[in-house]
Structures are given as C-alpha cells and as structure tokens.
Amino acid sequence: MPKESEVLASVKERLRIWEFHKVVLWWERLQSLKIQHNGRWIQGCQSGTPDLVAIIRNKTGNITVAFFEVKGDSGTLR
Numbered sequence: 001m002p003k004e005s006e007v008l009a010s011v012k013e014r015l016r017i018w019e020f021h022k023v024v025l026w027w028e029r030l031q032s033l034k035i036q037h038n039g040r041w042i043q044g045c046q047s048g049t050p051d052l053v054a055i056i057r058n059k060t061g062n063i064t065v066a067f068f069e070v071k072g073d074s075g076t077l078r
Contacts, residue, residue: 008051008070015054025063027054 002010018024029052031044050067058064
C-alpha cells in the first residue's frame, strides 16, 4: 500500500489537472498544526480537519465543496 505522502501527492496532482480543465475552481491544502513564531503560538486548522478542500463544478454544473482526508498504510483512503 502506498505511503500517505504518496497518496496526498497523487490527489494534489489530480486536483491540479482538474483545475486546468476548469472542473476544479479552487483547492487548497489545510494544515492542522501549531507553530511558535517570535514567542507567540500560531494555530492552523483544528486537529481532525481534512487534508484538502476543493470547490468543484459537478456534472450538473452546480458548485460543490469537497473535503479530502488522505490516509496511507495506517488507515483507509477516503
């Protein structure tokens, strides 16, 4: 089974292709992390947030928001 980083890279590449073909209107990686900068803590997304979000034009032409959670060897791909 592929590693999580390989699956995530594959999903991101597919989103780039769909974006080029105007199926995906916008997508972004969501980071659930906490970093310290100049003595202050900065919180990204909450823990448990999906890995990616995309705005997609579906087959009927309507806009859909899709969230992607990617798991590798330790879990299932959703």
